[in-house]
Amino acid sequence: MTSGNGLTSEQTERVLAIALDLSRAGDTQELVEFVAHGLPVDAADRAGNTLLMLAAYHGRTGTVRALLGLGADPDLRNARDQTPLAGALFKGADDVVAVLRRAGADLDVGTPSARAAAALFGRTHLLTD
Numbered sequence: 142m143t144s145g146n147g148l149t150s151e152q153t154e155r156v157l158a159i160a161l162d163l164s165r166a167g168d169t170q171e172l173v174e175f176v177a178h179g180l181p182v183d184a185a186d187r188a189g190n191t192l193l194m195l196a197a198y199h200g201r202t203g204t205v206r207a208l209l210g211l212g213a214d215p216d217l218r219n220a221r222d223q224t225p226l227a228g229a230l231f232k233g234a235d236d237v238v239a240v241l242r243r244a245g246a247d248l249d250v251g252t253p254s255a256r257a258a259a260a261l262f263g264r265t266h267l268l269t270d
Contacts, residue, residue, distance in 0.1 A: 157184055164192040164208075167201035173211070182211045189219035197225035197241065200234035205241065215246040224251035227258040230267065238267045 148156065160180055163172040172192065176182050185191045193213040196204035205225070209215060218224050226246040229237040248255040248268060259265045 156180065157186070160184060160192060161186055161190070161195055164195040164201065164204060165199050167196065167199065167204045169201070169204045169207045172204060173207055176208075176211050182208060182213045183217055185217070185219070188221070189217075191217050191219070191225070193217070194219055194223070194225045194228060197234065197237050198228040198232055200229070200232060200237055202234070202236040202240055205237050209240065209244045215241050215244045216250055218251050222252040224255065226255040227251050227253060230255060230258040230262060230264050233262070233264070235264075235267060238264075242268070 156175070157180070160172060160175045161184075163175070183191050183193070185194075190198075191213065193205060193208045193215065194217070196208060215226065216224055224246065226238065226241045226248070229241060246255065253261065256265075256268065259268050
C-alpha cells in the first residue's frame with residue numbers, strides 16, 4: 142500500500158531511518174535536501190526522537206542550526222518526555238545548548254527540564270544570559 146507521497150509504508154520507514162541517521166551524523170546538507178523534498182522537519186522515530194533531538198544529542202551544531210532554520214520545534218519532547226535542550230546539556234554539547242537557547246527553547250519543559258538537567262550536570266552557567 143502506498144501513502145499520499147507515493148511511497149509504500151516500508152519505503153517511508155526507510156526514508157525516515159536514513160534521515161534520522163543523517164541527523165545523528167551531522168550530514169546537514171543531505172538532511173536539508175530530504176526536508177526540501179517533503180520530509181517533515183519534525184519527523185520522529187517510534188520513540189518520539191525528532192531529527193532535532195538526535196542532532197542535538199549528538200552535538201551536531203550545524204545540523205541543529207539548519208533544522209531550526211527550517212522550522213523545527215525546539216521543544217518537542219520524545220516519548221520519555223525529554224527535550225533536545227536537556228539532551229544537549231546531558232551530553233555536554235555547549236554550542237548546541239547556545240543555539241537552542243537563541244531559538245527560544247523552553248528551559249522548564251520536559252523531564253528533567255533543562256534547568257534540572259543543567260543543575261544535575263553542573264552546567265547552570267550555560268543557562269544564564
